[in-house]
Amino acid sequence: MLSSVFTVPVLRLIALANFGFAMAQEPAPLPKPPQHIVLIYADDLGYGDVACYGAAAVATPNLDRLAAGGLCCTDAHSAAATCTPSRYALLTGEYAFRQKGTGVLPGDARLIVTPGRTTLASVLQGAGYRTAVVGKWHLGLGTGGLDWNGKIAPGPLEVGFDECLLLPATGDRVPCVYVADHTVRGLDPADPIQVSYRERLGAEPTGAEQPERLRMRWAFGHDQTIVNGISRIGYMTGGRSARWVDEDMADCFTERAVQFLRQHRRERTFLFFSTHDIHVPRVPHPRFVGKTDLGPRGDAIVQFDACVGRLLDELEELELTADTLVILTSDNGPVVNDGYRDAAEERLGAHRPAGPWRGGKYSAFEGGTRVPFVVRWPGRVPVGSSAALVGQVDLLHSLAKLVGVALPESAAPDSLDQLGALLGADTVGRDHLVEQAGSLALRVGQWKFVLAGQGARFDAATKIELGNAPEDQLYDLAADPGETKDLAKAEPERTAAMRARLLALRAAGRSR
Numbered sequence: 001m002l003s004s005v006f007t008v009p010v011l012r013l014i015a016l017a018n019f020g021f022a023m024a025q026e027p028a029p030l031p032k033p034p035q036h037i038v039l040i041y042a043d044d045l046g047y048g049d050v051a052c053y054g055a056a057a058v059a060t061p062n063l064d065r066l067a068a069g070g071l072c073c074t075d076a077h078s079a080a081a082t083c084t085p086s087r088y089a090l091l092t093g094e095y096a097f098r099q100k101g102t103g104v105l106p107g108d109a110r111l112i113v114t115p116g117r118t119t120l121a122s123v124l125q126g127a128g129y130r131t132a133v134v135g136k137w138h139l140g141l142g143t144g145g146l147d148w149n150g151k152i153a154p155g156p157l158e159v160g161f162d163e164c165l166l167l168p169a170t171g172d173r174v175p176c177v178y179v180a181d182h183t184v185r186g187l188d189p190a191d192p193i194q195v196s197y198r199e200r201l202g203a204e205p206t207g208a209e210q211p212e213r214l215r216m217r218w219a220f221g222h223d224q225t226i227v228n229g230i231s232r233i234g235y236m237t238g239g240r241s242a243r244w245v246d247e248d249m250a251d252c253f254t255e256r257a258v259q260f261l262r263q264h265r266r267e268r269t270f271l272f273f274s275t276h277d278i279h280v281p282r283v284p285h286p287r288f289v290g291k292t293d294l295g296p297r298g299d300a301i302v303q304f305d306a307c308v309g310r311l312l313d314e315l316e317e318l319e320l321t322a323d324t325l326v327i328l329t330s331d332n333g334p335v336v337n338d339g340y341r342d343a344a345e346e347r348l349g350a351h352r353p354a355g356p357w358r359g360g361k362y363s364a365f366e367g368g369t370r371v372p373f374v375v376r377w378p379g380r381v382p383v384g385s386s387a388a389l390v391g392q393v394d395l396l397h398s399l400a401k402l403v404g405v406a407l408p409e410s411a412a413p414d415s416l417d418q419l420g421a422l423l424g425a426d427t428v429g430r431d432h433l434v435e436q437a438g439s440l441a442l443r444v445g446q447w448k449f450v451l452a453g454q455g456a457r458f459d460a461a462t463k464i465e466l467g468n469a470p471e472d473q474l475y476d477l478a479a480d481p482g483e484t485k486d487l488a489k490a491e492p493e494r495t496a497a498m499r500a501r502l503l504a505l506r507a508a509g510r511s512r
């Protein structure tokens with residue numbers, strides 16, 4: 001297919017050559033870099049959870065406002081179907097399946113991004129952008145055996161960020177405190193924090209032993225230390241003055257993000273706004289409770305939408321909208337019941353969090369990684385939708401290109417320059433993409449190959465179809481977007497070719 005082999009600039013050169021222009025050697029001019037880049041990264045937000053992708057059960061006026069002024073990509077993917085590997089790939093430009101220890105991390109894990117390596121943040125920092133991460137991190141902190149009462153390093157500030165306010169791991173994992181730059185925020189040295197994922201600490205009650213103390217009960221997992229009336233994964237004690245209040249978390253991050261934009265409005269900035277919403281535990285602020293018929297999961301979407309609205313309003317007020325590239329996406333597909341009894345299943349009704357796609361979070365089917373992806377840059381990115389195959393792993397290389405940074409050969413091994421697709425000029429995007437869940441999958445155009453693997457086909461707890469099978473699978477997404485008809489037996493040659501290509505990509509250690 002011509003269009004998948006040649007990028008848009010190449011096609012443009014061919015067109016110019018056909019008209020006999022002598023200057024056909026000149027590359028297409030790059031737009032002047034935006035003054036601000038805001039990457040809004042939702043947690044577990046599904047393709048079908050957003051109105052511009054078809055959701056009807058939740059009103060998301062601010063997401064709609066963003067979408068109405070930008071480009072909605074309909075075939076955009078997180079690198080993996082869970083958080084840590086997706087974020088690893090987003091920041092390093094390397095598929096996480098290449099490195100051991102990049103699965104969903106416990107809250108006491110060491111930093112898995114090696115300080116000094118090229119990251120999305122370090123590239124932008126090097127190009128003169130003031131960089132911040134506000135919100136969920138989940139890539140580990142320290143070098144192992146971290147003392148949460150001392151200097152917390154290495155972390156974001158050692159891999160390209162100038163400042164940070166973090167949810168260290170997940171909302172459902174200890175420690176339930178914020179980390180600001182190198183310290184736990186609001187910590188009283190007289191009440192030190194201890195964290196363990198192996199043994200119970202102090203006299204802290206647990207959800208397993210004292211469920212009557214809980215205001216939201218666990219369904220599976222999540223039965224260890226109780227913080228703010230909710231039991232978590234892992235044990236912690238101490239740090240009482242520093243513990244977060246779940247209801248205030250979204251506001252806390254949004255205010256910090258707004259402060260960052262205000263403070264650095266005249267500089268170049270890169271803001272990685274990485275929300276806790278809509279991950280479990282879903283405990284939105286009281287002003288959002290009951291805003292949907294879907295229970296806390298729906299209300300958390302409304303809260304997320306409001307936070308996005310607050311940021312967009314601030315950009316308007318600071319008169320930065322025109323010169324700000326905003327990208328909004330999610331770290332993996334949706335899950336309905338992820339371990340707390342928050343009525344998400346009971347109240348789901350006709351709402352389909354993954355939209356038309358099969359599976360969801362954790363799944364090798366499209367629902368695992370096909371996520372909302374909206375790009376807004378007024379006057380630079382067309383308004384509308386794009387079916388280009390887009391991967392979050394390419395943001396590093398593409399934004400490097402945009403800000404005029406040439407990547408060293410060895411950096412970001414799986415990150416391709418897809419700036420054309422990002423900015424809406426290239427309507428094809430990648431010619432292939434790896435999707436990581438329990439099994440690895442490969443997309444080539446409309447074709448989807450899932451490598452045979454050991455994992456279960458179905459997860460009884462989350463009720464998600466994981467996409468694993470003992471044999472290879474092949475789907476034609478053009479004819480069968482819901483991945484219902486496995487064509488591996490009917491198309492043995494295509495299946496073998498895609499298997500070979502995926503194995504070669506894995507063995508090569510890099511995509512570029």
Ligand code: NG6
Pocket residue numbers: 043044082083084104138170172220221222233279280332338339
């Ligand atoms: C799982 C948790 C789930 C969630 C997930 C990570 C249990 C039973 N399930 O292990 O609730 O925390 O890890 O989600 O503990 S992610 O979005 O950060 O990848």
Ligand code: CA
Pocket residue numbers: 043044082083279331332
């Ligand atoms: Ca997630």
